[in-house]
Amino acid sequence: MATLKDVxxxxxxxxxTVSRALSGNAGVxxxxxxxxxxxxxxxxxxxxxxxxxxxxxxxxxxxLVIPDxxxxxYTSGAAVIQEVLANAGYRLILCCSNNDxxxxxxxxxxxxxxxxxxxxxxxxxxxxxxxxxxxxxxxxVVEYARRSNSEHVDSIVGDEALxxxxxxxxxxxxxxxxxxxxxxxxxxxxxxxxxxxxxSAVRKAGLDADQCPVxxxxxxxxxxxxxxxxxxxQDPQITAIFASSSRTVLGAFKALSGFGLHVPxxxxxxxxxxxxxxxxxxxxxxxxxxxxxxxxxxxxxxxxKRIAENEHPHAExxxxxxxxxxxxxxxxxxxxxxxxxxxxxEMPRAS
Amino acid sequence: MATLKDVxxxxxxxxxTVSRALSGNAGVxxxxxxxxxxxxxxxxxxxxxxxxxxxxxxxxxxxLVIPDxxxxxYTSGAAVIQEVLANAGYRLILCCSNNDxxxxxxxxxxxxxxxxxxxxxxxxxxxxxxxxxxxxxxxxVVEYARRSNSEHVDSIVGDEALxxxxxxxxxxxxxxxxxxxxxxxxxxxxxxxxxxxxxSAVRKAGLDADQCPVxxxxxxxxxxxxxxxxxxxQDPQITAIFASSSRTVLGAFKALSGFGLHVPxxxxxxxxxxxxxxxxxxxxxxxxxxxxxxxxxxxxxxxxKRIAENEHPHAExxxxxxxxxxxxxxxxxxxxxxxxxxxxxEMPRAS
DNA sequence: CTGAAAGCGCTAACAC
DNA sequence: GTGTTAGCGCTTTCAG
Numbered sequence: 001m002a003t004l005k006d007v008x009x010x011x012x013x014x015x016x017t018v019s020r021a022l023s024g025n026a027g028v029x030x031x032x033x034x035x036x037x038x039x040x041x042x043x044x045x046x047x048x049x050x051x052x053x054x055x056x057x058x059x060x061x062x063x064l065v066i067p068d069x070x071x072x073x074y075t076s077g078a079a080v081i082q083e084v085l086a087n088a089g090y091r092l093i094l095c096c097s098n099n100d101x102x103x104x105x106x107x108x109x110x111x112x113x114x115x116x117x118x119x120x121x122x123x124x125x126x127x128x129x130x131x132x133x134x135x136x137x138x139x140x141v142v143e144y145a146r147r148s149n150s151e152h153v154d155s156i157v158g159d160e161a162l163x164x165x166x167x168x169x170x171x172x173x174x175x176x177x178x179x180x181x182x183x184x185x186x187x188x189x190x191x192x193x194x195x196x197x198x199x200s201a202v203r204k205a206g207l208d209a210d211q212c213p214v215x216x217x218x219x220x221x222x223x224x225x226x227x228x229x230x231x232x233x234q235d236p237q238i239t240a241i242f243a244s245s246s247r248t249v250l251g252a253f254k255a256l257s258g259f260g261l262h263v264p265x266x267x268x269x270x271x272x273x274x275x276x277x278x279x280x281x282x283x284x285x286x287x288x289x290x291x292x293x294x295x296x297x298x299x300x301x302x303x304x305k306r307i308a309e310n311e312h313p314h315a316e317x318x319x320x321x322x323x324x325x326x327x328x329x330x331x332x333x334x335x336x337x338x339x340x341x342x343x344x345x346e347m348p349r350a351s
Numbered sequence: 352m353a354t355l356k357d358v359x360x361x362x363x364x365x366x367x368t369v370s371r372a373l374s375g376n377a378g379v380x381x382x383x384x385x386x387x388x389x390x391x392x393x394x395x396x397x398x399x400x401x402x403x404x405x406x407x408x409x410x411x412x413x414x415l416v417i418p419d420x421x422x423x424x425y426t427s428g429a430a431v432i433q434e435v436l437a438n439a440g441y442r443l444i445l446c447c448s449n450n451d452x453x454x455x456x457x458x459x460x461x462x463x464x465x466x467x468x469x470x471x472x473x474x475x476x477x478x479x480x481x482x483x484x485x486x487x488x489x490x491x492v493v494e495y496a497r498r499s500n501s502e503h504v505d506s507i508v509g510d511e512a513l514x515x516x517x518x519x520x521x522x523x524x525x526x527x528x529x530x531x532x533x534x535x536x537x538x539x540x541x542x543x544x545x546x547x548x549x550x551s552a553v554r555k556a557g558l559d560a561d562q563c564p565v566x567x568x569x570x571x572x573x574x575x576x577x578x579x580x581x582x583x584x585q586d587p588q589i590t591a592i593f594a595s596s597s598r599t600v601l602g603a604f605k606a607l608s609g610f611g612l613h614v615p616x617x618x619x620x621x622x623x624x625x626x627x628x629x630x631x632x633x634x635x636x637x638x639x640x641x642x643x644x645x646x647x648x649x650x651x652x653x654x655x656k657r658i659a660e661n662e663h664p665h666a667e668x669x670x671x672x673x674x675x676x677x678x679x680x681x682x683x684x685x686x687x688x689x690x691x692x693x694x695x696x697e698m699p700r701a702s
Numbered sequence: 703c704t705g706a707a708a709g710c711g712c713t714a715a716c717a718c
Numbered sequence: 719g720t721g722t723t724a725g726c727g728c729t730t731t732c733a734g
Binding site for chain 1: 400401444449463464485608630631
């Protein structure tokens, strides 16, 4: 590949002049610039971002670590983060941790090695982004969607507790008193918050906690399907299910169909988040939507702001947690509880 | 941030020794290595990947450009590409072109500047990856999911033509003779192939092409909803719709519900690809599934292979196009055509 | 306005 | 085994 030197030799100019000309720097004769640009194009010159980054110690890159590339909860924000950053001239290095804390830490390390100027992070463990601070305390970090226990990073999250609470309140207002929750894996801030909201709402409504079971497991349709099945078998009095993620909703629907049960006539179901398909599900899903796009934009803006602040010897700022409220979306998957008990007909699954 | 020199000074060793020790290179006394590692850890030393990359002219990074971060057609492959590459010690720089050829070209350029060692690319225009070749002809490139007109790049795609054909054959076997297709935007290889399959099947089945209308538009639920509405209004004889992407299926369902129509009793609907929600849709969707995971793995393997070949003065290899077959998945959204004509009741939309 | 030279942090020859 | 040195490609003083 052609280098600056090649262009310099081709034009009989000095390295410095060529550099200035190509980086749109002032102080170069217009005709000189023309000549340089022509030669550069002719040689197919492409600047070497590694060399430039090394020299200026600024890579114009930002890292983003998310746990799952196929989950709208993360990609929806990632999309706007990438867009905002791109408009500001930064490139996004997007990594996927598969929800594995070890990989998570590895990826964070490698981003630091690549000298990214900031990191957006969906933490996969409570340790979260602390790895980074031990490497380079001045590197701006914002946590998105999930919160770790780190004290020194900003975080942008949804108000998940409020969401669950609203959902349960809604079910209670419909007349439900036996509500089950299919929760996520313990130890993640999202799970914790959603669970807290559930328990708080159950308490406030004066429901019997024993009649409102909670099952913990991964945010995975297959697990959720099994969990729902088991739940119904063990607790056929349940009249409503709170499936606390879109994957969970999916599994719940499948289990319910398997039993020949209809939503909402046999059992009510509410979800969380709002992927487009909720509108065309077996029963359009009543849910709590989080403003993921706004959250992503905010995260990106904050990142940019922190980068800018970093230029100047920054006054000690306090890390802030910004919690976005969402909204309850009432569709058709939840109605007043059925009368009578559940008839579970284990049907052969279609395909 | 600490540099190699800092570690060298701290240990009273030479730069080279420290470098060797830290990069696990042979020819260093075990105790020396210990000492170096201890000092490095104490100083919080992190290697500078920019400097290393510059020196070795190899960045251990691979670029991936996809048009949409929120579409499983791309992210599903992206996820496995990232995984395979990560296992081989490469970092993925994932960029999103928003289906805009200009941005696409920009991103490709910036990847070249960052000296990635290979690029996986979902082209957003027919020019596709040619930008890259003009910059650096020896940079391995593989197109994934879509094909451009580039002659010199490998491509991994699904057999979309076959898919449409199978789907239409299936509808015909059910008795349909008036089938509409909601197609994607003209000019993309996927659209072209899906359309070709449709037309070929229509012809082979001896259907009247006039009775099998095709609408072109973006792969977008809202557009698809409008298109479906219009279609039904203009052509109420239609008994089946081929919605040629998952977004399109979504819109079609919404339009159909809006008219108070039921799938499949009033009208049959078949989709394309196989996102998990197809199973829990208003009517579980009959579709043609592509092995996206296998395709992604293949793309990554090919990339790795090309990188390895690049080390040696490579014999001129021919670019290959690998086309993966998928499979027809029969669910419940298509049955024998209704008898009688359609009653369109424009109902107030719920929520 | 342009050129020469230093140096970003690292690795790979080459000496010792 | 270890140290010295050159140089990857670029930007940026500092002279001219």
